[in-house]
Amino acid sequence: MNVNNIIKRLPSDIILRIISYTYNIQDKHLLNDIVNYTETKTCLFDLYHQYWIVQMQEEELQDKNWLINDICAYANNYKATMYGYVDTFYNIFRRNIMLRLKTNEEIDRYVNKLQRRHVNKEINVYLGLFSSKERNDVIAKFTT
Numbered sequence: 001m002n003v004n005n006i007i008k009r010l011p012s013d014i015i016l017r018i019i020s021y022t023y024n025i026q027d028k029h030l031l032n033d034i035v036n037y038t039e040t041k042t043c044l045f046d047l048y049h050q051y052w053i054v055q056m057q058e059e060e061l062q063d064k065n066w067l068i069n070d071i072c073a074y075a076n077n078y079k080a081t082m083y084g085y086v087d088t089f090y091n092i093f094r095r096n097i098m099l100r101l102k103t104n105e106e107i108d109r110y111v112n113k114l115q116r117r118h119v120n121k122e123i124n125v126y127l128g129l130f131s132s133k134e135r136n137d138v139i140a141k142f143t144t
Contacts, residue, residue, distance in 0.1 A: 033132055040135040041127055047142060064119045071126045074138055085111075095129045 007015065044067055052063035072081060076089045085108070093099050093107045102110070114122050127135060 036132040036135055037127055040139060041123070043139055044123075044127075044142065047139075061119065064123065068119055068122050068126070070142060071123065071138065074134075074141065075126060075130075092126075092129050092134075 010018075045064075048063040048067045052058045052066055053060065075092050077086050079086055085104070090104050090107055093110065094102070099107055099110060114125060130138065
């Protein structure tokens, strides 16, 4: 199904509600963050695909597994996660409004559940929680 067909099936009051948002000027910082997220994700996927799949001839998805491993290491200040997470790691996850007031143990449980999800979901969550500066830093570090 394409988007037009889906929109045509929506009740008119919902369509009008959605359209009203298109007239609001969006925060430039938010829009720039969305663009940065998209560009970073594309760049990292390409970078890791080129290295792990093309050059190293690994199996598909291994590139994304290496990517999430490196992203998690970055978030944990390159400390081995088997010894636990550092404050910086927890502070990144507290940017999620649902985890803002949670204890470190509750965040640990969230991260453990996240690790059981598809690797793309995990990458999306981390990149979504990173600031634009952190995403740019990730690209700079991972390209060297």
